[in-house]
Amino acid sequence: MFAKILIANRGEIACRVIRTARKMGVRCVAVYSDADAKAMHVAMADEAVHIGASPVGESYLRGDKIVAAALATGAQAIHPGYGFLSENPDFVDQVTAAGLTFIGPSAASIRAMGLKDAAKRLMEKAGVPVVPGYHGEAQEIVLLASKAREIGYPVLIKARAGGGGKGMRRVEHPDDFSEALSGARREAKAAFGDDRVLVEKYVDKPRHIEVQVFGDNFGNAVHLYERDCSAQRRHQKVIEEAPAPGMTPALRKAMTEAAVKAAKAISYSGAGTIEFIVDASQGLKADRFWFMEMNTRLQVEHPVTEMVTGTDLVEWQLRVAAGEKLPKTQSEITLSGHAIEARIYAEDAAKGFLPATGTLHHLKFPDAAPEGATMRIETGVRAGDAISPFYDPMIAKLVVHGKDRPTALAALGSALAQTEIAGSTVNTAFLAALAADRDFSAGDVDTGLIGRHQEALTVVPPPSGETVAAAALAASGAGAQAAFDDPWSSLAGYAHFHTVARRTRLRHGEEDILARVSVRPDGRFEVALDAPYEAVNSHDLRAVPRLARWPGHITVFEGATSYNFAVPDPLAKADEAAAASDTLRAPMPGLVKLVRVGKGDAVTKGQPLLILEAMKMEHTIAAPHDGVIAEIAVEGAQVSDGTVLVRFAEQDQG
Incomplete structure (x- = not known):
């Protein structure tokens, strides 16, 4: 076994590899960019090497710097994680040329499967069905x-x-x-x-079902059953589970046999995933699945396979790369129970899953799963860390396991309801809504489910009067714990023979809220609110709310939903609303990729104006109203969050 390895990655996957390596007595070297100097994976590793600036092209995609770091620290092998250089055969060549071991498949295997078109031609020759x-x-x-x-x-x-x-x-x-x-x-x-x-x-009712395969350098290849990854938004997975709901013995046999056949066709060694598309329009049938592609690396969703098979796939990777045979034969790999993984992202689901940035001022995960279930949290961030515009905005993977799918779904809902994140917009409410969706709960899921139900899954009900009152109480200085024991010291403005209300202003989205907080003679706080919350005038805050304070804000948690309230600076005098009507600002840091209109052009509401590339995706910026362009950003410009992209000419009020 290796004495020391280098992990050519960051975030939760780097932390995941470190945990297993440490269990096996293997020391770990981390690499990091400027943005990750204080990251969790850097703190966890035995040593760390700085490899460049924050953009991936100057750090995590620099194979030469990564190999040099491995050689300088005495690492014997490099684990690529997923993403970045994990499926780059040229990097594998660099690693092996330096006398190091690549913890993954050969460069030849990656090349064989790296391009979807060539891979599909290869699979056709191997007798694997192709779409x-x-x-x-x-x-x-x-x-x-x-x-x-x-x-x-x-x-x-x-x-x-x-x-x-x-x-x-x-x-x-x-x-x-x-x-x-x-x-x-x-x-x-x-x-x-x-x-x-x-x-x-395009298959009308497609299911995305993939098979985990594993090979060694002795010609052995096995499968570890299937995962269903059909719950997707923007063609990206958000909830994965194993085994696949509704899987039939006939389809499982045909699909797993095809997956192993695909792995053996390229003499595959290490962890890999064969992805299939399944036509579910008439149920799951053994003759209605086709090969899509092979991921020649560990997948983000590998924990669900680990939980239903009782394996540690990272340990398998290390052992196979070190020259050992597969730890188990096919007959020794069995399924037990059901596992579900939910990806928690910094993103605004209500705005088309727009990626978000921000500092995680408050971060709290559940301490344990409900009785009858188990849980693991895979994350690479801690409270106080920032979600950077340079990398994927995933905060954590919440993974649960139960004796069956209903038990696992219940555990997932409970865990999401106990998760608290403040400082960035997150998708926990969306995930909880998806887990509770009638079709999803019944296992009737396909890749179009989220799109069909998107409005219902992403709508956030307005805050209740009690939620607003809790935020107002916290903003007033009365204390997050509603210190009923000593209201006199917690709320200034109380007079000896009568109460004096403290006026508190909040902002929720586009809504300004005025609250008046006072203390009643019985020691309870009273929060009076203006319209549209007349029904909660003289509201008694009887329960201790779940909330978090962070600079200029209060976040109140209700189940998996979080309500963010800005606490305006009373000294601020700028009329931002007026300025906002004349400008269009960047919703996040990014690169202006394509500009469709020019100065002086008349545009209509909803017309695409430019494309902003951010978080590795393209986002179309459209006109919020009719108008004439006075200024517009230039192509190739790198902009920060809030940068004015478009300025409209003043409207003629005559």
């Missing part, structure tokens, strides 16, 4: 458009390199093909350095 589509080398738009017509709409344009939903577009009509192709190519080029695409038939 109908065009997987050729020619990329002329006329040819691709004609192939799309032959396949039949709707079609899916997919980047042939990479994954994660980047460079992917669903196209419903031939008239939309050209624009969708341009967007997919731009996104693919930015994410993977390769703008070539393939075109496939």
Whole structure:
């Protein structure tokens, strides 16, 4: 076994690898960028090496710096995690050329499966069913458009390199093909350095079911059953589970056999995932699944497989890379219970899952799972850490396991309700709504479920009067714990023979709220609120709320939903509302990728103005109202959160 390894990654996966390596007595070297100098994975490692500036191209994608760090620290092997350089065969060549071991498959295996079109041709030869589509080398738009017509709409344009939903577009009509192709190519080029695409038939009710495979260097290959990853938004997974709901013995046998056949076709060694698309329009049938792609690395969702099979896949990776045989044979790998993983992101689900940034001023996960279930939290952040615009905005993976799917779903709902995060917009309420969705709960899930139910899943009910009162009480200085024992010391402004109300202003979204907080003769606090909260005038705050204070804000937690209230600075005099009507600001830091209009152009509400690339995705910035462009950002500009992107000419009031 290795004495020391270097982890060429960051965040929760780096922390995950460190935990297993430490259990095995293996020392770990972390690498970090400027943004990650104080990150959790750096603190956990035995030693750490700085490799560059915050952008990934200057740090985590610099294979030369990573190999140099491994050599300088005496590491014998490099674990790539997932993302970044994990599926880059040139990096594998760099590692092996330096006399180090790459903890993963060979460069040849990665090359064989790295490009979706070539991989599908290879799988066809191996007898693995492949989804109908065009997987050729020619990329002329006329040819691709004609192939799309032959396949039949709707079609899916997919980047042939990479994954994660980047460079992917669903196209419903031939008239939309050209624009969708341009967007997919731009996104693919930015994410993977390769703008070539393939075109496939879009399956009407697709299930995304993948099989975990594992091979060693002695010709052995096994599967560890399947995972269902159909719950997706923006072509990215948000909830994964194992085993797949409704899986039949016939389909499981056919799918797992095909997965092992695919792994053996390329003499695969290490952890890998064979991803299939399944037509669920008539139930799960053994003749209605097709190979999509192979991920030649550990997957984000690997914990659910670990929980239902009782394995540690990172330990398997280390052992296989160190020259050992697979720890178990196929007959020794069994399924037990049901596991579900929910990805907690810094994002605004109500705004189309727009990625968010911010400092995690308050971060609290459940201490334990409900009785009858187990739970693990996979995270790479702590309270006080910042969500950077340079990297994926995932905060944590909440993983639960129970004897069956209903038990696991109940445990997931309970755990999400106990999770508290303040300082950035997060998707916990959306995840809880999805877990409770009628179709999802019944196991009737496909990749379009979130899109069909998006409005219901992302709507956040307005705060109740009690929620507003709790925020007002906290903002007034009366104390988060509602110190009923000594109200005299906790709330200034109380007179000996009568109460004097303290006026407190809050802002929730676009709503300004005025509250008056006072102490009653019986020692309880009283919070009077203006419209639309007349029903809670003279409201008694009887329960101790779950809340967090952070600079300029109060967050109140109600189950999995968090309500953020800004506490305005009473000295601020700027009329921001008036300014906002004349400007359009960047919702997050990013790169201005494409500008569609120019100075002096008249635009209409909803018209696309420019494309902002942020968090590895493209975001269309549209006009909020009719107007004339006075100023607009230039293509190639790097902007920060809140930067004015568009300024409109003043409206003629005459």
